[in-house]
Amino acid sequence: MEMTRKFEGGKLVVASHNPGKVREIGELLAPFGIETVSAGELGLDEPDETGDTFRANAELKALAAAKAANLPALADDSGLCVTALNGAPGIHSARWAGPNKDFDFAMEKLRRGMLEAGPVDVSAHFICGLALAWPDGHVDYFEGRVDGELTWPPRGGKGFGYDPIFIPDGHDITFGEMEPAAKHAMSHRADAFRQLVNACFAR
Secondary structure, eight states: OOOOOOOOSSEEEEOOOOHHHHHHHHHHHGGGTOEEEETTTTTOOOOOOOOSSHHHHHHHHHHHHHHHHTSOEEEEEEEEEEGGGTTOBGGGTTGGGTTTTOHHHHHHHHHHHHHHTSSOOOEEEEEEEEEEEOTTSOEEEEEEEEEEEEOSSOOOSSSOTTGGGEEETTOSSOTTTSOHHHHHTTSHHHHHHHHHIIIIIOO
């Protein structure tokens, strides 16, 4: 198996056009003094997410950005997997929000889908796949997870995406109500980041 590659400093492209995700990744990387620039700021195109797993889509986005910018690039593919919906929306989590990224619409679609599913199991989990790619095609992949349950109506405006309806196990508030530092200590993205940092950023 190919060894993970160390990131030796300089600029890192965050291969996302989602401002919430770019902000959160920037906050997670801040302690390492890494200068980040988003794919949106660089005017890079968003590649079509044609993969059928979080890993495939994260690697596809990271490689596209690394090659286009000629810089190392970090991509995240994450989603909410709902037990009662056989793991949906999963890799299609962002697509459920439509072209305008309307997550109020997506959360309502999810609620209706669960009502139609009958007696509802409200358990769910978030998955975050992180891919760090270099312009020469080398890519390292890490995956994090956090389990919890869903609640309605949505609560809190601090997170993004499906955060206002997700209560992580052991807590009674949603990710949307949680202070960013508390969420960063336990989220799926933080879990994947710990693995990434230990493998690629730790000195």
